[in-house]
Amino acid sequence: MSLRRQNPQLDSEGRLRHFLSIEGLGRTILTEILDTAESFAGVGSQQVKKVPLLRGKTIVNLFFEASTRTRTTFELAAKRLSADVLNINIASSAAVKGESLLDMLHNLEAMQSDLFVVRHSESGAAHFIARHVAPHVSVINAGDGRHAHPTQAMLDMFTIRRHKGDFGQLRVAIVGDIMHSRVARSQIHALTTLGTAEVRVVAPATLLPTAVEQLGVHVFHDLAEGLRDCDVVIGLRLQRERMEGALLPSEEEFFERYGLTERALAHARPDAIVMHPGPINRGVEIDSAVADGPQAVILEQVTLGIAVRMAVMSMVLGRPPGAEQGETT
């Protein structure tokens, strides 16, 4: 119990303070994120795509690993909440001339930043930073090494809930390079926490983490079997740049055996949706006929991702929608 209270993601009243990983968060908080995202889902189609909720807040995109795509979605979410955004690209900047990471963080805190959105190539980086930030600063993990990518997982949950409703009735298959995927790890935790009836991973043994069954998933090595009767099929990017050693004979063979083609998809339920965190490798893990087909919701995931990031930002800053009264200029 006392360990649970020390969950670094929650404050003393059990509200979200940081958003670092799905692990350690209960179904109530995850559902609150989805419900809050629902309230932001309409902002993007308004004439004025903006709410004044985080006006005057300072949000710092702290990217130790370049990722224009992810940075863009966070920057847009922040701007649509009317926050001020600073982009700091540490990978390419001379930001750290001999300065330690912590000294740099303390400096950004001293500038009265409210939120760090952290992307880092090392697992655990966002946790490390969250452990050391001042009480007034929150941290959102925008991807750390092979560990977690929790906003991606929550936008996937949001997409699933909007299409399929109750997780308790669903069979979900995650297909491909599970081992190197922080996205898959976060998805599995989110799906099980939300009570998904059955979560499957479909991959060759070489692309599965050891003891993956202990996460509560069913393992399939055969794609047709793995997809059979599924409601949701999630493809993963083949992380070619992360592959160390010869885990795969070739991309062609991978596509042959695990590529999401129309033929493979026929094994899933006829109303199954197909998801992918992007960017997609056409002809490697997914066929264009499927990626651009009627069952794909890949671009909708991107749209809903903005709402989910707005939700998490407003929650960690203690300002869910409806809390904007009483501001001064």
Place this chain on the structure above:
Amino acid sequence: MSLRRQNPQLDSEGRLRHFLSIEGLGRTILTEILDTAESFAGVGSQQVKKVPLLRGKTIVNLFFEASTRTRTTFELAAKRLSADVLNINIASSAAVKGESLLDMLHNLEAMQSDLFVVRHSESGAAHFIARHVAPHVSVINAGDGRHAHPTQAMLDMFTIRRHKGDFGQLRVAIVGDIMHSRVARSQIHALTTLGTAEVRVVAPATLLPTAVEQLGVHVFHDLAEGLRDCDVVIGLRLQRERMEGALLPSEEEFFERYGLTERALAHARPDAIVMHPGPINRGVEIDSAVADGPQAVILEQVTLGIAVRMAVMSMVLGRPPGAEQGETT
């Protein structure tokens, strides 16, 4: 007629949807751009250089070719219209890790962007993108290869109209490297469409496109003759970086024969204005005495360029000045 209706730049009601090239646009639309720019020309000298017209719109500067100068003018125009701006520099970013251009565009669309401002080193890139964007997204061409740079041409027209009024009375000379200049191409189309009495190009044969006369211009190889009695003299940047092969003996000889000097300018009308799209090469295509002299309006072009870009942005987004009523926050 049906071909005309399919003009990709106009919507079904004949209003500007994309702004890709001057070609294909009629005098009415070009005049509407100039009139709209006129209504924005005062914004830059207000205490508060900002109008709320595009508040909550998302404008993406999508630069496949670095150009701080052009990017800056579009960024400022967008900010003075109160839009949110994202700068994406594809040339230098890892944005495209194996992702196709179209997949990247569809992602940006899914983020509910409203407008892409596209700069690309290949001719036709902006048209290609415009052909593939979603119905809710507009495209402005900020320069594509040797093809077009229509906002530059329109700011030139705006500058000319402010100084000289009716195009029907004017003699305009464009001097220098016509062949490699997307600016010249767009200027020629704009000038002829707006009914300019005489449009001249003045250049050595090696720097002229073949069959340039078919664009409706008079060709001169001699600078003095070409400038004789002109109302407007436009210099072009000598695109040294674009020259393939030995089209010119030397910069010195070019300046000798085609440089805009006070002596050469004396052949034009005494009240002629001198324009240049910048950045200028002093002592190559223009002499400092002229560039900094009383007839030059080169910096005024920059100022008016912000108003023209504001005009085009507000028109393609269907929100010309006066349309801001009824917004919700």
Place this chain on the structure above:
Amino acid sequence: MSLRRQNPQLDSEGRLRHFLSIEGLGRTILTEILDTAESFAGVGSQQVKKVPLLRGKTIVNLFFEASTRTRTTFELAAKRLSADVLNINIASSAAVKGESLLDMLHNLEAMQSDLFVVRHSESGAAHFIARHVAPHVSVINAGDGRHAHPTQAMLDMFTIRRHKGDFGQLRVAIVGDIMHSRVARSQIHALTTLGTAEVRVVAPATLLPTAVEQLGVHVFHDLAEGLRDCDVVIGLRLQRERMEGALLPSEEEFFERYGLTERALAHARPDAIVMHPGPINRGVEIDSAVADGPQAVILEQVTLGIAVRMAVMSMVLGRPPGAEQGETT
């Protein structure tokens, strides 16, 4: 007298127009900066960290030398004043393709910029730019070569005044690499102008500029003696990257003789504060026990730096707090 009137930093009515160096500014102006900063010091802890004072102003961060840290503080100060900010990194951009510095500046002026924040590796760059800008543009020096870093010096003064009150009672020691430090140069001018009772520099002879005594400081080569009874101790970053030739035997020996340790600090007054412009080199010019100790106000300097930059920006733009009435949208 007439020379004094030509002070490039003041307008004809003696108000701050540019902020280039502390030299040439009197106690009245420096005190006005501190008083204005005081009025902004609370903005950073408001719910909405923003005032509408510079709404619609265009501020350009013109960095000829990369400095994420300094750029960030100016960008934040500008955003908290509601200005529009453009970041132009000339060092890394292709901004200057053959264009002269002055032509580039005149272009930015023509875009109706209001303020250039200039960082440059050459001494005198900000003065040069200020001499050539149009009447409607102000310049703030964000560090030029070894010459000056006046906003840093003023945030140091602000920190000292908040902790210690009247400068007339204070003994201040500046320790370390005085010779290569633009910060030290600006601090010395600010401290003497504000009437500090005693200003000391503590350094080996090789790290002192020649004739430093003429600036009105007392020179000490021994750290213990230099710190004796001081109210304020300022460490400086050892500018390793600027050292030309062997001015120091080794970093270890420097720390041994001039490092700010608890033992050294014991010579100062018990309530002395310890300052440093950052980023700090732990174990080189300052010991972690001191940098993180109870007497250090290093991070507070960063916080107060935002207020000082807001003050200078609003003053050079002629819009100190309380002047925001009568704006139009």
